[in-house]
Amino acid sequence: MTKDIEMIKDDLYMRELIERYGFSDAYLSDHYNSFLRVLESRELCRNCKGLDHCIQLSKGQRLAFSFDDILMEEIEYCPYALKVEEKSNLKDKYLYCDIPNQLLDLDMNNIRYTEKQERLYALLAAILLKKSHKGLYIYGDLGVGKTYLCVALANSLVKNNEKVAFVKVSDFFYEIRNNIYSNPEIAQKSINALKKADYLFLDDIGSESVSEFIRDDILLGILEYRLENQLLTVFTSNLSKEELLKHYQYDRKEKSNLMKAKRLLERIDILADDFVLTGENMRRRTQV
Numbered sequence: 001m002t003k004d005i006e007m008i009k010d011d012l013y014m015r016e017l018i019e020r021y022g023f024s025d026a027y028l029s030d031h032y033n034s035f036l037r038v039l040e041s042r043e044l045c046r047n048c049k050g051l052d053h054c055i056q057l058s059k060g061q062r063l064a065f066s067f068d069d070i071l072m073e074e075i076e077y078c079p080y081a082l083k084v085e086e087k088s089n090l091k092d093k094y095l096y097c098d099i100p101n102q103l104l105d106l107d108m109n110n111i112r113y114t115e116k117q118e119r120l121y122a123l124l125a126a127i128l129l130k131k132s133h134k135g136l137y138i139y140g141d142l143g144v145g146k147t148y149l150c151v152a153l154a155n156s157l158v159k160n161n162e163k164v165a166f167v168k169v170s171d172f173f174y175e176i177r178n179n180i181y182s183n184p185e186i187a188q189k190s191i192n193a194l195k196k197a198d199y200l201f202l203d204d205i206g207s208e209s210v211s212e213f214i215r216d217d218i219l220l221g222i223l224e225y226r227l228e229n230q231l232l233t234v235f236t237s238n239l240s241k242e243e244l245l246k247h248y249q250y251d252r253k254e255k256s257n258l259m260k261a262k263r264l265l266e267r268i269d270i271l272a273d274d275f276v277l278t279g280e281n282m283r284r285r286t287q288v
Helices: 002-010 012-021 025-030 032-043 079-093 115-128 146-159 169-182 184-196 212-228 241-249 258-271 282-287
Strands: 061-067 071-077 135-139 164-168 199-203 232-237 272-276
Touching (some): 002 012, 002 025, 002 032, 012 032, 025 032, 032 061, 032 071, 071 079, 079 146, 115 135, 115 272, 135 146, 146 164, 146 199, 146 232, 164 169, 169 184, 184 212, 212 258, 232 272, 241 258
Parallel strands (some): 164 199, 199 232
Antiparallel strands (some): 061 071
16 A cells, blocks of 8 residues: 555645645545546546547546545546637637637737738737727738738637627638528628627638629628728738729629629728738648
8 A cells, every 4th residue: 555655646746735735644545546546537648649639538527636624536627628618718709700720729929920921910919909990901822821810810809808700701601602591590690790790800802702692782781881880800812902803893604793893892992901911821831
């Protein structure tokens, strides 16, 4: 038994517990089975590489102790599980959120940015600090960091309890087309979220298929509402505004309507200042 007690005392978690509450060897011996269960549970977490590799009976959960005159075993969530819960809680605070889970850790305090991204970071920081009340139309090549920086701003705004919607434009319009007749209430709820969010991020605008319905009834209606109510909108795109005008000029039937496209771009011009972001493809660099 003495050897087993020493094994318990050698564990860092147990040692801190023993020192905090002054447990004697006799106390450890009297509660040996309980100490052993907790120790064995925590040993399963040694060298853990994440929830996908968790070997606990309940993923992300392990045994721990609480002490209030009486020693009690309790369930504790591991740091990986707590991180997942933190991300989920953040995502739930969005009015609409198309941000991948792996980017929910980002905010304006922890992102890294290049010299070419420094000016854009400053403009986004001004929005966060409410020193700028006009949106941005951020365009540039694939992978230069447009979405990355905007996600950091969006997450920071949500953490400040602002009402934020962040949408991947092509996915959003696909959802609307699928729901507008089968689930009109869901479609309208999503559209209203984009209209009324204090901060709206339209990511990768110009990547979606164009139809008169999407351009004139949905997108224009959203931007018109935001313009009338002076709500801040940030766009990202691979297209300049000139290229975006051509994109919205033609619908899926290759029917041209330049005036309606100009009407849409006029709203974007009023809502957002242009910013071109240059640099190398960060996604390609991280894969090398």
